[in-house]
Amino acid sequence: MPEQLEVDGAALTYDDEGPRDGAGVPLVFVHGWTANRHRWDHQMAHFANTRRVIRLDLRGHGDSSGAGVRTIAELAEDVLALLDHLKVERFVLVGHSMGGMISQTIALAHPERVERMVLVDSISRMVYNRGRGLVMAASTLVPFKLFVAANIQRAFAPGYPREEIRKYIRASADTPKEVVMTLYGAMRAFDVLDRVGEIRVPTLLVHGYHDIQLPVPQMLRMAKAYPDAVVRIIDAGHELPVEKPAELTEALDRFV
Template sequence: MPQFEVDGATLTYDDEGPRDGGGVPLVFVHGWTANRHRWDHQTAYFSVRRRVVRLDLRGHGDSTGAGVRTIEEVARDVLALLDHLEIERCVLIGHSMGGMTAQTVALSHPERVERLVLVNSISRMAYNPGRALLMAASTLVPFKLFIAANIQRAFAPGYPREEVRAYVEASGGISREVVMTLYGAMRDFDVLDRVGEIRVPTLLVHGSHDVQLPVKQMLRMATAYPDAVVRMVDAGHELPVEKPAELTAAIDRFLSDGA
């Protein structure tokens, strides 16, 4: 379990697969309250033939640290990992908040990104009534209840309850400070007017039952991208674990032919 130090935090990552051939490395960035194991299926599949890197963001999973209050600061941690591993250029793949982070990296350091994959992510946070209600209640309800409510509604109807409970329990090790400051960071995130600057091929994969970040918000983003492909999957917001094989296949096709 390799780690490195950056700005008072110890970040944990995995670096797997061959170093030569197969194209530039794939770098996976998880979302809010998750960890690097959201990408287990994709890592197992792609690391057979190319280098795959994934990390636990600050304060998540096996990483320590807090104090990150903007998506730009999260992006700096990802860039620090690329520097630490001497990765000059990569395919950057992000889920939800990780997709926001990936877009931020692509905008601030376009030379580091060869292709971009955004999974259940958007470029400007907008709240539907349910999400707005959760936001308003975030300071009024017990912290664990707030976390549980957000995670439970992320999954499509019919997803096994015992598995949802496992993800709720796994989030219990994340501090209130990390959870709430990053919740605020997502609330303030807005690069929609800038995504036209991202000129690399981009894949947008979204769950058709996503109520956290609804499809119409993603489609608004898609129209702003100069070179984007959209793939819809019958899933909710947690696409990497709800339909892992379908997501992996979509990424594989995109990497193979860009379509």
């Protein structure tokens, strides 16, 4: 059953499953923008048999309350507060999209605590040509539900079932508007590309070939800067945890 932790005005909902002793350091799963901890259902079911696994709904997402967060670093502080509460000193970070940005922030601030890191469909700096930058800026001016629907729709590879996409659109639209729009700006402002060379932990970069939200070339630019990185490309869009859950789990299993 999920539990909750009060952190700085928010009630963070989390799951903490699997064996505690003799199973290696825990895996910590961090979801992305407008998503929730259930993005990791396949991975949780697999790894909880042999390892301790922890996942949470970020502030203002899923079953967690709270708003007011302005930066990726503040979300990283929430994750660390949960891990401190659980007395987890070292861990393997697995972050999807914005969750990967949070993971990099933690790895840079506390490298002694991160044993390995997996970045799924994530980057260290958002880069846009002039045309796409104008489109993204203009997209914030349309009605909120249309803004969410357009962003979630384009996150999936061509051919993914429409009814499934509509389910994720509805879930994302339930995220408070303040949280959605503030963190949209926080992701666009996020930039640690010039610092990723400081991240010395083994890192797996898993990316969807058809990802148009955070395209593969941007990930490869980041990969070049990592001292110890493995790259895996999977035939999917931006939502790898739900588009190709078994392939992602296999990649994680081999890496950890």
